[in-house]
Amino acid sequence: MPEKSPKFRRRAEARPDEVLDAALELFLERGFAATKVDDVAKRAGVSKGLVYLYFPSKEALIEAIVLRAVTPIAERAIGEITHFQGNPRIAISTVMRFLVSxxxxxxVMNVPRLIFREVAQFPHIAQMYRRDVLDKMIPVLRARLQRGMEEGYLRPHDPDLTLRTVVGPLILHVLLSEIFGIEPEGGLALDRLVENHLSILFDGLSVRGERS
Amino acid sequence: MPEKSPKFRRRAEARPDEVLDAALELFLERGFAATKVDDVAKRAGVSKGLVYLYFPSKEALIEAIVLRAVTPIAERAIGEITHFQGNPRIAISTVMRFLVSxxxxxxVMNVPRLIFREVAQFPHIAQMYRRDVLDKMIPVLRARLQRGMEEGYLRPHDPDLTLRTVVGPLILHVLLSEIFGIEPEGGLALDRLVENHLSILFDGLSVRGERS
Amino acid sequence: MPEKSPKFRRRAEARPDEVLDAALELFLERGFAATKVDDVAKRAGVSKGLVYLYFPSKEALIEAIVLRAVTPIAERAIGEITHFQGNPRIAISTVMRFLVSxxxxxxVMNVPRLIFREVAQFPHIAQMYRRDVLDKMIPVLRARLQRGMEEGYLRPHDPDLTLRTVVGPLILHVLLSEIFGIEPEGGLALDRLVENHLSILFDGLSVRGERS
Amino acid sequence: MPEKSPKFRRRAEARPDEVLDAALELFLERGFAATKVDDVAKRAGVSKGLVYLYFPSKEALIEAIVLRAVTPIAERAIGEITHFQGNPRIAISTVMRFLVSxxxxxxVMNVPRLIFREVAQFPHIAQMYRRDVLDKMIPVLRARLQRGMEEGYLRPHDPDLTLRTVVGPLILHVLLSEIFGIEPEGGLALDRLVENHLSILFDGLSVRGERS
DNA sequence: TATGAATGAGGTTTCATTCAT
DNA sequence: CATGAATGAAACCTCATTCAT
Structure with a gap:
C-alpha cells in the first residue's frame, strides 16, 4: 500500500537540500537559463511557492549549490597544503591527488561542472567563488611555492605565474571534457593526467642535460 | 538613373562585417543574453530588419563572429608547429609566443574572450569550435610531442595528456583574468607567463639532482 | 492542571482587537494592498493562522476596522445635532467643533484617513460606510437645515445641496493634507479652518451691502 | 466586403491615444488593479507588446491619461481666474461655472472620476497631479482671494483656508456621487449645486442682520 | 486554540522575430 | 534593399489562503 500523499506534507527538515539537489540536476541537464523554477519544484516534489520560501530567487539556487559544495573542499585543500613541511613536491602532489579523488x-564533480558552465553568465557567482575559494587558495599555493624556492627545493621562478602552470592543466582537462566533449582515449582518467603532469611539472619535459 | 558611387557600394558590401563588429563589441560589454538585436543594429547604424536580412537569428551572429576570427589563427598556428624540425622545444616555444603576440x-583577443564567456551556453558553437579549431590543432600538437619523444628530445610521457600541461596554464591565465578579474601584479603579462611556463615545462620546477 | 491566570485570559479575549490595531497601523503605513497578512500577524504578535481564525479574509480586516470606529462617532454627532433648538448656527457650529476635536x-483620525485612502478600492466598504454613517447623518443634517429655513433663521436654499457647502470644506481640507500633503502654513489647524469656514458659511464672503 | 485584416497593420499615428482611451474605459469599469494590460491591448485592438512600445509600464498608462486630460483644463481655469478684474465674485463664479460645464x-468627467478612485493608491500620480494642477491653481486662487480682500470686495478672512470653502463643496458633491452613489434627487445637477453654493459663499446662510 | 509550512493561480514585462510598406 | 511597427510566447515571483500537526 503506497504512502498516503496529502496535499500538505510537513517536512521542514531536509527540504532546502532536496530542492538544491533537484536544481543541480536540472541545471546540469538543461542549463540554468533553460530550467524553470517550476521544473525544479516538480523534480523536488514540492510546489513552486515552497522554493521561494527557502530561496529568494532562482539565482539564489545556484549560489546555494555552489556554496554548499565548494566551501568544505576548499578548506580541506588549504589545510592539506599548509600541513606538509619540507619539499613542496610532496605537498602539491598530495593536494592534487586529493582534488582528483x-x-x-x-x-562531487557535478558542482564544478555547473560552475564551468554557468559562471561566466553570473558575475555574482563568479565573485562569490572568487571570494570563497580562489582568494583563499591562491595565496596559500603561492606562498607554498615561494617558500619552496626560498628553502632551495625549487628553481627560481615567479610563484604567481607558476601556480597557473601547476593548476592549469587540470582545469583544461576538465574543461575540454565538459564543454567540448574531448577526452583522452579511455575516458577522463584524472589520475593518469595528474601523474603525467606532476612528473613534467617537477622534472621537465626535456631529457637530462638539455637544460638551456 | 546614375550608378551609385563606389563608396556607397563598398559600404553596402561591408555591412555584414560592420554588424558583426557591433555585435562582438556588445556581446563583450553586456554578454550575449543581455544584448538585444536592436542594440546591435543601432550600434552598427542599421535597422533591426537589416540584421535579419544578413543573419537568420541572433545566435547566428555569435557563430559568424567565431567563424570569422578563429579560422585564420588556427591555420597559422598549425602551419607554424609543423614547420620546425628537430627539438620540439623550438616549435612549441615559437608557437606559444606567436599565440601570445x-x-x-x-x-584579436576579443573573440577568445567571447568564446570563454558564452561557449558553455551554446553547444552549437562549442561543436563548431571543436570541429574547426580543436580537432585540427590537438592532433598536430600531439603528433609533435610524440615525435619529439621518438626522436629522443623529450622524456617518456603521454602526449595526449601532456598537451594539457602545455596549453592549460595559458588557458587558466586568461580565464582567471577574464572571468574572475584575477591578474598577477602588473597586469596580464602574457609574455612573462609564457616564459615562466616554458622554462618549467621543459626543465621542471625541481632543482637539479632532485629527480625522483 | 491549574487554571490560566486572568491576565492571560484577558489577553486572549482582546486578541481580535489587537489584530485590528496592528492592521490599522500597517494599512496606514503602507496601504492595504502592500500590507501582507503575515505582517499584520507579526505586528500583532500572533501567527498568520490565528488571524484567519478571527477574520475570514484580509478584506474582512478593513471592514472590521471601519465598523469598530465609525459607529460611535456617527451616533454621537447625530445626537449632538438634534439636541440644539433654535438657531441652527449653534447646532452646526457645535457639531463641527465636536468633529474637529x-x-x-x-x-481617532486614523480611521477616516484609512477610509479616504482605500474606500475607492472597496465598494463593499463604501456601501457599509454609506449605510452606517452617511445615510444616518445626511438626513439629520438636511432636516436641521430645512427647519432652520422654515423657522426663519436661514435664507432660502436647497438643504440637500447646502449640506455639501457645510461639510465639503472640511473634507477637502483633510483630503488635501492626506492625499497630496498640502497643508496651510503652520500645519493642519483644523480649528482655524472651521472658524474661517463657519464665518463665511453664515455671513458670506462679500462685504455688507454687496448682496447681488 | 469587410476590410482586410492583416496580422500587421501599420498605423503609427493615433495609436497611443487609442490605447489611452481603452485604458481609461477599463480602469473606470473595473479599476486599475483589476485591469490587465492584455485587456487594454485587446480593447484598443492591438497586441500587448504594442502597449509596452508606447508606455513603459502599466502605471505609465494612468499617468498619461491624467496628464493628457488635466493640463488643458487647469491652464484654462488659471487663465480665466486671472483675467477678471474688479469684484472677485465675478471671477470665481465664472470659473466655477466653467469647471461645471x-x-x-x-x-471629460471620466478623468477626475479615475483620479478620485485611484489617486490614493499611487503616490506617484498624486505627486504628479499636485505638481501639474494643484500647485498651479491653488496659488492663483489664493492670490485672487487676497486681492479681493485688499481691494475691499471681500470681508477679512484667511485666503488659504477660504479656498477650501470655495472648492470643497464641489469636490464633496462629486465624491459623494462617485464613491458612495449619493446624489440629490434629480441627479448630479452640478449647476444647481454651484448656484446654491455661490450664493451662500458670498452672502452667507444667515438672514440679514443675524451676523454675530 | 494555535502554528507556519505548503500551495498555486495569476499578471507584468521582455524581446526575438516577422512583415507591410 | 531597408525600415521599424507590431506580435505574442514565456517565466519569474508574490501572497492570500489552507490545513496537518
Whole structure:
C-alpha cells in the first residue's frame, strides 16, 4: 500500500537540500537559463511557492549549490597544503591527488561542472567563488611555492605565474571534457593526467642535460 | 538613373562585417543574453530588419563572429608547429609566443574572450569550435610531442595528456583574468607567463639532482 | 492542571482587537494592498493562522476596522445635532467643533484617513460606510437645515445641496493634507479652518451691502 | 466586403491615444488593479507588446491619461481666474461655472472620476497631479482671494483656508456621487449645486442682520 | 486554540522575430 | 534593399489562503 500523499506534507527538515539537489540536476541537464523554477519544484516534489520560501530567487539556487559544495573542499585543500613541511613536491602532489579523488566522485564533480558552465553568465557567482575559494587558495599555493624556492627545493621562478602552470592543466582537462566533449582515449582518467603532469611539472619535459 | 558611387557600394558590401563588429563589441560589454538585436543594429547604424536580412537569428551572429576570427589563427598556428624540425622545444616555444603576440592584440583577443564567456551556453558553437579549431590543432600538437619523444628530445610521457600541461596554464591565465578579474601584479603579462611556463615545462620546477 | 491566570485570559479575549490595531497601523503605513497578512500577524504578535481564525479574509480586516470606529462617532454627532433648538448656527457650529476635536486626536483620525485612502478600492466598504454613517447623518443634517429655513433663521436654499457647502470644506481640507500633503502654513489647524469656514458659511464672503 | 485584416497593420499615428482611451474605459469599469494590460491591448485592438512600445509600464498608462486630460483644463481655469478684474465674485463664479460645464461632459468627467478612485493608491500620480494642477491653481486662487480682500470686495478672512470653502463643496458633491452613489434627487445637477453654493459663499446662510 | 509550512493561480514585462510598406 | 511597427510566447515571483500537526 503506497504512502498516503496529502496535499500538505510537513517536512521542514531536509527540504532546502532536496530542492538544491533537484536544481543541480536540472541545471546540469538543461542549463540554468533553460530550467524553470517550476521544473525544479516538480523534480523536488514540492510546489513552486515552497522554493521561494527557502530561496529568494532562482539565482539564489545556484549560489546555494555552489556554496554548499565548494566551501568544505576548499578548506580541506588549504589545510592539506599548509600541513606538509619540507619539499613542496610532496605537498602539491598530495593536494592534487586529493582534488582528483574528490572530483572523481561524480556527485562531487557535478558542482564544478555547473560552475564551468554557468559562471561566466553570473558575475555574482563568479565573485562569490572568487571570494570563497580562489582568494583563499591562491595565496596559500603561492606562498607554498615561494617558500619552496626560498628553502632551495625549487628553481627560481615567479610563484604567481607558476601556480597557473601547476593548476592549469587540470582545469583544461576538465574543461575540454565538459564543454567540448574531448577526452583522452579511455575516458577522463584524472589520475593518469595528474601523474603525467606532476612528473613534467617537477622534472621537465626535456631529457637530462638539455637544460638551456 | 546614375550608378551609385563606389563608396556607397563598398559600404553596402561591408555591412555584414560592420554588424558583426557591433555585435562582438556588445556581446563583450553586456554578454550575449543581455544584448538585444536592436542594440546591435543601432550600434552598427542599421535597422533591426537589416540584421535579419544578413543573419537568420541572433545566435547566428555569435557563430559568424567565431567563424570569422578563429579560422585564420588556427591555420597559422598549425602551419607554424609543423614547420620546425628537430627539438620540439623550438616549435612549441615559437608557437606559444606567436599565440601570445596575437592574443596581446586586444582586437584579436576579443573573440577568445567571447568564446570563454558564452561557449558553455551554446553547444552549437562549442561543436563548431571543436570541429574547426580543436580537432585540427590537438592532433598536430600531439603528433609533435610524440615525435619529439621518438626522436629522443623529450622524456617518456603521454602526449595526449601532456598537451594539457602545455596549453592549460595559458588557458587558466586568461580565464582567471577574464572571468574572475584575477591578474598577477602588473597586469596580464602574457609574455612573462609564457616564459615562466616554458622554462618549467621543459626543465621542471625541481632543482637539479632532485629527480625522483 | 491549574487554571490560566486572568491576565492571560484577558489577553486572549482582546486578541481580535489587537489584530485590528496592528492592521490599522500597517494599512496606514503602507496601504492595504502592500500590507501582507503575515505582517499584520507579526505586528500583532500572533501567527498568520490565528488571524484567519478571527477574520475570514484580509478584506474582512478593513471592514472590521471601519465598523469598530465609525459607529460611535456617527451616533454621537447625530445626537449632538438634534439636541440644539433654535438657531441652527449653534447646532452646526457645535457639531463641527465636536468633529474637529475628535479628528484632532490622531488615534481617532486614523480611521477616516484609512477610509479616504482605500474606500475607492472597496465598494463593499463604501456601501457599509454609506449605510452606517452617511445615510444616518445626511438626513439629520438636511432636516436641521430645512427647519432652520422654515423657522426663519436661514435664507432660502436647497438643504440637500447646502449640506455639501457645510461639510465639503472640511473634507477637502483633510483630503488635501492626506492625499497630496498640502497643508496651510503652520500645519493642519483644523480649528482655524472651521472658524474661517463657519464665518463665511453664515455671513458670506462679500462685504455688507454687496448682496447681488 | 469587410476590410482586410492583416496580422500587421501599420498605423503609427493615433495609436497611443487609442490605447489611452481603452485604458481609461477599463480602469473606470473595473479599476486599475483589476485591469490587465492584455485587456487594454485587446480593447484598443492591438497586441500587448504594442502597449509596452508606447508606455513603459502599466502605471505609465494612468499617468498619461491624467496628464493628457488635466493640463488643458487647469491652464484654462488659471487663465480665466486671472483675467477678471474688479469684484472677485465675478471671477470665481465664472470659473466655477466653467469647471461645471467641463465636468458635465461625461467624456471629460471620466478623468477626475479615475483620479478620485485611484489617486490614493499611487503616490506617484498624486505627486504628479499636485505638481501639474494643484500647485498651479491653488496659488492663483489664493492670490485672487487676497486681492479681493485688499481691494475691499471681500470681508477679512484667511485666503488659504477660504479656498477650501470655495472648492470643497464641489469636490464633496462629486465624491459623494462617485464613491458612495449619493446624489440629490434629480441627479448630479452640478449647476444647481454651484448656484446654491455661490450664493451662500458670498452672502452667507444667515438672514440679514443675524451676523454675530 | 494555535502554528507556519505548503500551495498555486495569476499578471507584468521582455524581446526575438516577422512583415507591410 | 531597408525600415521599424507590431506580435505574442514565456517565466519569474508574490501572497492570500489552507490545513496537518
Amino acid at each position: 574528490r572530483l572523481s566522485d561524480p556527485q | 596575437r592574443l596581446s592584440d586586444p582586437q | 475628535r479628528l484632532s486626536d490622531p488615534q | 467641463r465636468l458635465s461632459d461625461p467624456q
